[in-house]
Amino acid sequence: MTTSVPRTTTVTDRLVAANRAYAARFTDPGMGARPVLHVAVVACMDARLDLHAALGLELGDCHTIRNAGGVVTDDTIRSLTISQRALGTRSVALIHHTGCGLQTLTEDFRHELELEVGQRPAWAVEAFRDVDQDVRQSMQRVRTSPFLLHTDDVRGFVFDVTTGLLREIAPNS
Numbered sequence: 001m002t003t004s005v006p007r008t009t010t011v012t013d014r015l016v017a018a019n020r021a022y023a024a025r026f027t028d029p030g031m032g033a034r035p036v037l038h039v040a041v042v043a044c045m046d047a048r049l050d051l052h053a054a055l056g057l058e059l060g061d062c063h064t065i066r067n068a069g070g071v072v073t074d075d076t077i078r079s080l081t082i083s084q085r086a087l088g089t090r091s092v093a094l095i096h097h098t099g100c101g102l103q104t105l106t107e108d109f110r111h112e113l114e115l116e117v118g119q120r121p122a123w124a125v126e127a128f129r130d131v132d133q134d135v136r137q138s139m140q141r142v143r144t145s146p147f148l149l150h151t152d153d154v155r156g157f158v159f160d161v162t163t164g165l166l167r168e169i170a171p172n173s
Helices: 011-025 051-055 074-085 108-117 131-144
Strands: 039-044 062-067 091-097 154-159 166-169
Touching: 039 051, 039 074, 062 074, 074 131, 091 131, 131 154, 131 166
Parallel strands: 039 062, 039 091, 091 154
Antiparallel strands: 154 166
């Protein structure tokens, strides 16, 4: 006779249980994948950023693309291209934040990973020191991408994690 040892509840188990409760009251907004506001928001994955609450967004209003630092990488351009060309977005809002973890890393992080696992990552860390300048760089990457159709409404912001306020960053001239 085999006895099973009860498994400890994990965080993922809690997420799955929460999803069941969510699904019980969920109704399909019936609008497809096209965002109502025709905007894509690119932001950092930091857990302190509740983008929907901070921007007054509802389900279906925008496409949200998140990564470490909210930087515009090739994969971000890929997602924005699909968002614009296939799903009709016209505006891009870039949101970095104060106290970002990427401000404490360097590209040495890749070297350390290589030493630990025996393989150097193909991706760049995209670390930065000056958050305002990194927002400007991200705006420039979006504006100069040959794949994007709509680059005239690209705006960048820094979210202050202590006040919840956005501060707009002027692009490079």
